[in-house]
Amino acid sequence: MNFRRILTASPLFVALAGFYDPALSQAPASPRPKDALVSAYNATGERLFQDLAQAPGNIVLSPYSIGSALSMVLAGARGETATAIGDTLGLHLSDVDLASANSGLIAGLNAASGKDSVTLNSANALIEVKSGIVDADYRALLQKSYDAEAFTGDLDAINEWVAQKTSGKISHILSDLPDDTALVLANAAYLKAFWQNPFDKRVTKDGPFHLSALNAVQVPMMHDEDNYALVKGDGYNAIRLPYRSDNGRLGMIVVLPDTVNGVAALAAKLGPDQLAELLADLNAASTIDVRLQVPRFHADFQKSLAAPLQKAGMGLAFEMGRADFSGVTGKPTADLPIAIGDVVHHAVIDVNEESSEAAAATVVEEWAGAMAPENRPVPVPFIVDRPFLFFIVDQQTGAVLFQGRIADPRK
Structure with missing residues (x-):
């Protein structure tokens, strides 16, 4: 029987996969469990993104959504299987610390929602497709520490749950459910956040967006002039666009390569350590007057992460008869x-001009996000007219909720 599928969905949240770097586990000081969890999710998402970025087109994924779904898988793994999953995620916490850290992160992120500014929801689920597979202790663990809903369901029930939890942004995530699917672990994330500095729709006008050095298209470009945190890196500039959230904790970071064809090289070199450094630099940067132009954009991305995860080191977890998920079943692998x-x-x-709306879902099948006055400095231009990277980040927890690459804002 197969523990067949892990699903993640969210309007601005995406998926996860990782390439474990042993150096990440050799830090001289042990971080707090929740910090270690967030770092692992972010790093795994970034490594997965680098793998996905080798193909052309827009990409959207949610490191948080993917991490949440795979953490539920890790909670039921034992022995070498648990080691392989933990190594792939760069996550080495005790069962107690893993559960506690996830519980704290869920509570912290859900607390970011505000009445008139931010809607941020994350939901987990254990859907039992076949009865008699899931041990009561595992079900209780997911309900307590992962705030997971547990219910019996089929393909329609899984898709309906995802659609409900993502406010309809993702109407379905699975088109079929193999006969040997025993259970599905799912995470869904949804974000709708209004800009702290909304763009004026009256000044949005078509402008060029360079898909490549030889090809440009006209797209609606939003305009604003205000104070933003801005940093210069090697081959790029980055800006933080805050949402109207508690203490400005949520924001979108746009990373713009210096050249039209520079996004591929930028994605390749912006690894987990470099991303963490960039986020820290933006948090520490003073705001300056910026003349901003950024396109409206939409992106929709779905991908199986099985191959990247296996390549990253999780292969054992996919091998029937060798994978040890006795923590899920409560029975020896030989028996079930x-x-x-x-x-x-x-x-x-x-x-768009008012807000960002994003959703992501991750599912794991288991088989049994004017001119300046004379006394004012000339604003710094930041014109997003070529392919770019983006990250939606919660400064309070450090979690990357969504990230991606926009190669064409029209799609």
Whole structure:
């Protein structure tokens, strides 16, 4: 029987996969469990993104959504299987610390929602497709520490749950459910956040967006002049666009390469350590007057993460008869073998003058996000007229909720 599918979905949240770097586990000081969890999710998302970025087109994923779904898988793994998953995620916490850190992160992110500014929801689920597979202790652990809903369901029930939790941004995540699917672990994330400095729709006008050095298209470009945190890096500039959230904790970071064709090289060199450094630099930067132009954009991305995860080191978890998920079943592998059949991630993002709206879902099948006055400095231009990277980040927890690459804002 297969523990067939892991799903993640969210309007601006996407998926996860990782390439474990042993150097990440050799830090001289041990971070707090929740910080270690966030770092692992961010790093895994970045490594997965680098793998996905080798193909052309728009990408949207949610490191948080993917990490949440795979943490539930890790909670039920034992022995070498647990080691392989932990190594792939760069996550080495005790069962107690893993559960506690996830519980704290969920509570912290859900607390970011505000009445008139931010809607941020994250939901987990254990859907039992076949009865008699899931041990009561595992079900209780997911309900207590992952705030997971547990219910019996089929393909329609899984898609309906995802659609409900993502406010309809993702209407369905699975088109079929193999006969040997025993259970599905799912995370769905949804974000709708209003800009702290809204763009004026009256000044939005078509402008060029350079898809490449030889090809430009006209797209609606939003305009603003205000104070923003801005940093210069090697081959790029980055800006933080805050949302109207508690203490400005949520924001979108746009990373713009210096050259029209520079996004591929930028994605390749902006690894987990470089991303962490960039986020720290933006948090520490003073705001300056910026003349901003950024396109409206939409992106919709769905991908199976099974191959990247296996390549990253999680192969054992996909091998029927060898994978040890006895923590899920409460029975020895020889008596009730299950393995991961697929990991599916779907993420969507919409950005306009008023807000950003994003959703992501991750599912894991287991088979049994004017001129300046004379006394004012001339504003610094930041014109997003070529392919770029984006990250939606919660400064309070450090979690990257969504990230991606916009190669064409029209799609």
